[in-house]
Every structure is written in structure tokens, then in C-alpha cells.
């Protein structure tokens with residue numbers, strides 16, 4: 017499998033008024049052609065910032081400090097806006113938590129879909145309509161012809177998200193970045209959307225970077241999982257290995273805290289403390305103040321993300 | 337435990353304030369103007385209210401830097417021979433007092449009515465309709481109306497004594513709906529928040545929830561409109577004085593000074609009207625600039641820009 | 642099945658809170674001008690009513706945890722708030738220890754306010770941002786015990802803060818100085834400050850991170866043991882519900898579909914909706930196998946006739962479209978409102 021996207025030693029900083037904060041710290045990550053990769057971590061871990069930085073969409077005080085983002089063999093981190101437009105929304109599509117971030121409330125979805133299409137390809141109106149209908153059918157929207165004339169508010173949350181997916185499919189992208197696409201939806205709808213994403217990725221051999229905080233969801237959809245904590249990747253490996261044999265104390269803690277893992281005891285296993293804010297990340301291993309295995313070295317040296325005995329890449333001094 | 341002073345020193349408010357020249361320059365000017373206005377009895381070279389110190393022979397002297405100017409009257413004298421600088425300082429004091437007083441009255445009425453109307457839904461319709469009716473009368477109509485009643489009731493001579501409180505009352509009554517609407521809008525937003533429901537679950541009375549929980553959270557928009565409203569109130573007072581409905585000439589505000597001097601502008605005594613005019617514009621300008629800054633600061637979406 | 646009468650008090654003596662046929666509608670039609678509609682060539686006044694909760698009955702026994710689950714908008718929060726007296730119900734009743742409390746005035750309710758408390762979903766909205774947390778905790782105690790001495794008040798606040806794991810030295814801090822998990826602890830402390838017996842928790846962990854969720858759930862379970870608390874726990878996280886509840890109520894469009902012990906419900910869901918809901922829970926490392934439901938949730942403004950679930954139910958038959966199913970008791974004490982279960986055409 018060739019590399020579709022490869023992020024190399026990426027650092028993303030936010031220039032705040034008194035100091036510069038590092039939100040993504042030396043992250044290296046690859047998505048192979050047709051691969052589904054899950055990026056999990058708690059709120060503020062830097063998942064969205066990492067996702068946005070791939071397509072150079074980080075908001076104002078943030079900027080890519082160093083590192084490369086190589087997509088289909090080209091370093092796109094240095095692209096200007098003009099060049100980026102040939103990639104963003106075209107070769108790489110993005111799906112957000114709130115479908116209304118993508119949809120314009122005052123335009124019919126037909127108008128919005130065609131606009132996207134015509135921005136990236138020179139085709140006739142009839143051809144564009146045909147493609148729109150095809151994509152809507154693909155996401156199981158019933159009577160797509162009628163739907164094209166409707167406005168976003170006429171759809172339920174789950175249908176809106178499916179329409180957003182249809183829009184993201186219009187240009188036959190090679191990679192979809194989905195940032196918490198189902199967090200705002202109910203479990204029954206979430207299951208439908210995830211099913212759909214899975215099916216589409218398999219049938220079209222699309223790459224998927226699925227960003228979420230829900231371990232159970234990624235475990236059902238992705239082939240590999242990257243666990244993020246305080247701006248760094250702490251563990252990376254095949255889904256089955258991460259779920260069944262987590263190595264990093266944080267991954268273990270996260271999985272152990274799930275009610276399914278509590279066994280017969282009523283108490284859940286909890287990780288003490290909270291994830292530090294960007295300004296308060298301790299020196300050494302960022303997890304050291306919550307870790308039950310931490311030794312002296314953990315407070316001194318940042319552990320590198322390296323392959324350990326289990327085969328997973330783990331950033332922990334205490335894992336062999 | 338950090339002290340209050342440290343908190344203020346570290347606050348984002350001070351940080352942004354000190355980095356915006358418009359903000360601190362406006363603030364400095366406003367402070368100088370306000371302090372000199374209230375310190376007028378101490379710092380003014382003459383007392384314009386004391387007829388014994390005024391000599392009609394000094395009338396219409398131009399400012400000191402012109403050829404005919406006199407050292408004793410730095411900014412010249414007006415048509416009655418009063419020192420312009422002193423009269424303007426005293427006048428500004430009256431303008432500011434009326435402005436602040438009117439805004440306090442507006443804010444008091446508006447906050448009470450806005451809170452009631454936002455939190456007690458039964459009252460909402462009636463109170464907001466009253467506000468609409470109130471807004472459909474202009475300040476000047478109310479002023480003419482009330483002014484006429486009081487002038488006939490108390491006689492023109494006594495009118496002088498009650499002019500300042502009367503103007504506060506008129507401007508205060510005319511503009512409270514601004515506050516009521518602002519407060520009502522934020523009460524409607526706040527009352528849905530869970531901390532208000534938590535207070536209800538504790539069993540607190542409506543009055544207490546409104547006063548202790550909702551009110552403090554509606555004050556930032558009130559602060560924002562207050563600055564603008566002070567400027568507006570001062571302008572209203574000046575406009576009323578200009579129409580002869582404001583402060584009498586014996587106790588002039590900036591507005592009545594401008595009016596009085598207006599007659600002499602064609603006879604060459606421009607300073608009698610221009611100088612108070614400049615002061616008024618400066619005062620209004622710095623208040624508005626400061627108000628804009630506060631609004632931007634409290635509205636981070638705009639501020640990030 | 643015995644008919645539930647809103648005017649009889651619950652008979653089971655260990656029942657702490659009893660919800661009887663509770664109905665709550667919201668009139669969203671606005672002012673009367675907005676209600677005017679042109680219909681059949683005539684101007685008519687029409688009200689738009691959201692039927693948020695339609696006849697729900699649950700008996701909650703002392704010391705147990707009853708969870709309410711269901712999709713967004715099905716009326717969980719409305720049920721919770723109506724039980725707490727924040728909304729007046731259209732009909733039906735709420736009993737606290739055999740005393741009917743739903744029609745009491747605010748003054749008459751005051752003693753029950755110390756017995757029943759609530760914890761809210763959004764840790765960022767549920768604390769007054771302009772009040773230091775110490776004051777947030779002192780206020781309810783002072784309100785209900787005006788005679789309390791200042792020293793006693795102080796120790797009481799310090800005790801609840803310690804109980805929920807917040808350093809009592811932080812009393813003078815404002816909510817924005819705390820993390821989401823800490824704020825939720827403070828919210829819990831505020832509820833505990835008046836020594837309640839019954840706590841309604843409306844999605845108390847939904848806004849928190851996974852690693853913090855476990856902390857809050859453990860705290861709630863510890864407190865339940867220490868103080869013999871009774872919980873009405875609302876959540877859409879079914880794996881959490883499975884873990885902490887004694888009994889689970891499943892709601893759909895304002896109606897109760899199924900009420901059963903957590904064990905029974907998760908082992909053998911009976912109602913077709915419960916079956917679909919449970920199959921949709923993402924399970925660690927297990928491939929998808931959810932029962933697809935066709936169609937979207939109908940609007941609570943125009944409820945479907947008969948069984949509210951019939952528009953999406955895979956087992957729907959003619960009777961479902963005509964007749965509203967009532968809760969029937971099954972041999973294992975589960976209660977289900979479904980014609981298909983009653984007539985055994987729905988497999989389990």
C-alpha cells in the first residue's frame with residue numbers, strides 16, 4: 017500500500033498574547049491509499065488542529081511552525097491559497113461535526129452541490145445534475161430529484177450529515193477527513209452514518225481520517241488507530257492491537273475507563289486528574305502527572321514514538 | 337490567593353486597554369475633562385455664578401492670544417462679561433451631571449422594567465408596548481410638554497432652580513426603553529441557562545433569582561450602551577438648551593452657552609459659541625470612542641477581527 | 642394490567658418518587674396574530690403544540706437508579722424538569738412519598754426542594770458565571786436554613802466540597818477557573834448541599850471527556866452508597882446506562898416504550914425500538930450489526946396515530962396504526978408498550 021498522505025514532524029503553534037503555545041507537537045502520521053485511520057483523544061488534545069493543518073485551514077493565531085504534509089507525493093504544507101484550492105474540497109474533502117458549517121442555509125442543496133462541482137470541473141449543467149443525483153443516491157437519500165430543490169433546514173440532522181457526505185464525494189476525493197461527524201447525532205443515526213462511510217471508503221477505495229473521541233466508534237470503522245494526548249501521538253497501531261492490547265498507560269486508562277471494562281465491580285477504573293491545557297504541559301512525558309507507571313526519566317525526557325515489542329508504536333519510557 | 341489588585345493587573349481588560357492608543361488617549365482626555373469640570377470651583381479663575389465679580393465692561397473680550405485679548409480672561413469673556421474658561425468649566429459640570437443623572441434614571445427604570453418583562457412573561461407584552469409608545473414620542477416632545485407644564489406651574493423665575501433635576505427627569509424618562517430592551521434581550525438569553533433553573537430547583541424566589549442571578553449577568557451590554565447613552569443625554573440636553581428648553585443662562589450648561597453665543601457669531605465674537613462647541617464635541621467624541629472600545633472588547637467576535 | 646389513575650397515590654411503600662401519567666405540552670404558537678391561519682377560505686386561530694411528554698408513568702424506589710434513554714428530542718429533559726416542578730404538567734401527577742407535589746405553590750414546595758435536587762448537562766452553563774463557587778454552595782444552605790451559624794455554614798460547605806473532590810480552599814474562585822469535570826463536581830456539590838434524597842441528573846456526563854466521565858460516574862455511585870441517594874439518570878450513552886442503572890426506561894417521541902431492569906433490558910430487549918437502539922450502540926472491536934430503521938423521527942407536533950413508533954417499526958401491522966399500545970407487564974416484570982410483543986409477532 018502506497019502512502020496517500022504523510023505528515024512528517026509537524027508542529028503547529030498558536031501565537032497567544034504572552035506566549036506561543038504548541039498545539040500539535042512533532043506529529044508524524046501516514047494514511048495509506050484506501051486506508052481508514054482513526055484519530056482519537058479527548059477534547060483539546062489537538063485532533064481538530066491536526067486535521068485542519070493538513071489542508072492548511074488553521075484559524076488566525078495558529079500557524080504551521082515546521083514539518084511537512086505530503087499528499088500524493090507533493091508537499092502541500094507550503095501551498096498558497098490558490099494552489100490549495102486544487103486540493104481542498106477536491107482531492108481532500110472535509111466533513112465537520114456540525115453539517116451547517118458546510119451547508120449554506122439560504123441556498124438549496126442542489127445549488128450548493130452544483131457550485132462545488134463547477135468550481136472544480138468544467139462540465140455542463142445537465143452533467144452536474146446527473147452527478148449530484150448519483151451521489152445523493154449513494155448516501156441513500158430517497159427521491160433525490162426532489163431533494164435538490166430543498167433547503168438545508170428542511171432536513172433532519174442525520175440527513176444533513178448525509179448530504180454533506182454526498183457533497184464531499186462530488187469530486188471523487190482520494191481522502192476524506194471527518195472531524196467528529198456523528199458527535200451531534202443519535203446512536204441510531206450515528207450507526208447509519210458510520211455504516212455509510214465504511215461502505216463508501218471500501219467501494220471507492222478512499223482514504224479516511226476519522227477524528228473522534230469515541231473509541232468504540234473508531235474500533236468499528238478503522239483499520240489503524242492513532243491516540244493523541246496533549247498535542248502528541250502517544251500510540252499508533254492496528255485497531256485490533258490497540259483495542260485488545262493497549263500499551264501506553266493513557267490508552268490503557270481510556271479503554272479501562274469504559275463501563276464494559278469494569279467487569280463485576282460497580283466502580284469504573286478512572287484516570288486521575290485532567291489533561292493539562294497547552295500552557296501547562298509538564299516537561300518530559302506530557303502524561304507523567306496522571307500516569308501510574310511514571311518513573312524519574314518520565315519527568316525529564318520526552319519519550320519518542322517508537323515501535324515496541326508488541327508491534328505498536330508507543331511513546332512511553334516504561335513500555336518495552 | 338491572588339489579591340484583587342493582582343487580578344486587575346493580570347486581566348485581559350487592562351492588557352487590551354493599554355495596547356489600544358484610542359482607548360487610553362480617550363480615557364485620559366475624558367478623565368482630564370471630568371476632573372476639571374467637577375473641580376471647577378477650585379480651579380476656575382472666576383466664579384460665573386457670583387454676579388458681584390462680573391463687570392459688564394469686560395463683555396465680549398476675545399481670547400488672550402488675540403490682539404485685543406486680556407491676560408485675566410484666557411479664553412475671553414461672553415456677552416455678560418463672564419470669563420469663558422470658568423463658565424465653560426462650570427457649564428461642563430452641569431452638562432455631565434445632567435448626562436449622568438439622566439442615564440442613572442434611564443438605567444434604573446430600564447433595568448427594572450427589562451428584568452420584569454424578560455423574566456415574568458405575563459408582564460412582557462404590556463411593558464414592551466409601553467416602551468414602544470414611549471419611544472414613539474421624541475425626547476423633544478416630552479421636554480416641551482413637561483417643560484411647559486413646569487414653567488407655568490412654578491413660574492419662570494423658579495424654573496431656574498428646578499431646571500437641572502427637571503432635565504434629568506425629562507431625558508431619563510424619554511430614553512429608558514433603550515435599556516429596557518437591551519436588558520430584556522439578555523434576560524431572555526440568560527433565563528434559559530441552566531444556572532437559572534438550578535436556582536429555581538433550590539426554591540429561590542423570582543425576585544431573588546432576578547436580582548442575584550440574572551441581573552449580574554446582563555450588566556455587560558448595559559455597560560456598553562451606558563457610555564453611548566451618557567453621550568446621547570449630554571447631546572439631548574445641549575439640543576434642548578439650544579431650543580430654549582434647557583438650562584437658563586444664569587446657570588448655563590455647554591448647550592446653553594452655545595445658544596447664547598450664537599447670536600454674537602456674526603458680530604465677530606465667535607469664541608462665545610465656538611469654544612463651548614469644541615468642548616462639547618470633544619467630550620462627546622471621547623465618550624463615544626471609549627464606548628466603542630468597550631463594546632468591541634466585550635464582543636470578542638468583533639475584537640479578534 | 643391495572644389502569645393507572647392519576648389521583649391515587651402509589652401503594653408500594655418503598656416508592657420514593659412516583660410519576661403518574663405525566664403529560665407536558667409546549668405551546669409554541671406565539672402571539673395570537675401568529676396563530677391566525679387561512680384555512681378553507683376562512684381565517685382560523687390554530688395553536689401549534691409540541692407534545693413533548695405524553696402519559697409517562699414510572700415508580701422510582703428508594704435507593705435505586707432509574708435511567709431514561711431515548712433519542713434526542715424524545716422528551717427526556719422535559720420529563721426531568723416536569724418532575725422537578727420546573728414545568729407545570731398538563732395532566733398527570735408526581736408524588737414524593739405518597740404526597741402529591743405537582744400542583745403545589747412555590748412556598749408549599751419549599752420543603753420538597755431540599756429532598757429533590759437536580760444536576761444539569763452543561764457544566765459551562767449550570768454555574769452562575771458571576772458568583773464564586775463558595776457562594777453558589779452557601780446560597781442553598783442559607784436559603785433553607787436561615788438560622789444557620791456562619792461557622793456551621795463554613796464547615797458544611799467545606800464538607801460537601803471535599804466529598805465531591807474539590808479543594809475547599811478554592812471557594813473564592815469563579816467557575817471559569819475550573820475545568821468541565823470540576824464544574825460538574827461543583828454542580829453535584831450544590832445539589833448535595835441541602836441533603837437531598839432524590840437527584841435527577843440530566844445527562845450529567847454528556848459534555849465531559851471519556852477519562853473524566855468515569856470520575857464523575859464513580860463519584861455519583863460513591864455518593865449514592867454513602868447517602869442512600871435515589872437517582873433518575875438521563876443519558877443517551879447506553880453503555881453507561883447499562884453499568885449504573887437498576888432499571889431503565891426507554892422513551893420514544895414522548896412515550897414510554899419499555900421499562901425493565903437493566904439486566905433484562907440489555908439481555909433481551911422486547912420493544913422493536915429498544916432492539917434497534919441497543920443494536921446501534923457502538924461496541925468495542927465488534928463489527929457493525931445494527932438493525933436499520935427506515936425513515937426519520939416524526940415531529941412531536943404531529944404525532945403519528947396509534948403506536949408512535951409505527952412509521953419506523955420493522956414489524957408494523959394494521960393494529961399498530963389504529964390503536965395506542967398500553968404498557969403490559971411481562972412475566973419477568975418488564976413492561977412493554979407494543980402490540981407486537983403482546984400478540985407475540987415481534988421476536989425477541
Ligand SMILES: Nc1ncnc2c1ncn2[C@@H]1O[C@H](COP(=O)(O)OP(=O)(O)OP(=O)(O)O)[C@@H](O)[C@H]1O
Nearest residue numbers: 030039058059060061062063064065066075077294
Ligand atoms: N484559534 C485558537 N486559538 C488558540 N488556541 C486554539 C485555537 N484553536 C485551538 N486551540 C487550542 O489548541 C488545542 C487543540 O484544540 P483542538 O480543537 O484541536 O482540540 P480537539 O482535540 O479537536 O478537541 P475537541 O474534541 O474538543 O474537538 C486546544 O488546547 C485549544 O485550546
Ligand SMILES: Nc1ncnc2c1ncn2[C@@H]1O[C@H](COP(=O)(O)OP(=O)(O)OP(=O)(O)O)[C@@H](O)[C@H]1O
Nearest residue numbers: 667669691693712713714715716717718719720941
Ligand atoms: N421550553 C420549550 N418550549 C418549546 N418546546 C420545547 C421546550 N423544551 C423542549 N421542547 C420540545 O420538546 C421536545 C422534547 O424536548 P426535550 O428537551 O425534552 O428532549 P430530550 O429528550 O431531552 O432531548 P436531548 O437528548 O436532545 O436533550 C422537543 O421536540 C423540544 O423541541
Ligand code: SF4
Nearest residue numbers: 948954961979980981
Ligand atoms: S406496536 Fe406495532 S408499530 Fe409499535 S412497536 Fe410494536 S409492532 Fe412496532
Ligand SMILES: [Mg+2]
Nearest residue numbers: 063064065195
Ligand atoms: Mg475538535
Ligand SMILES: [Mg+2]
Nearest residue numbers: 717718719843
Ligand atoms: Mg435533554
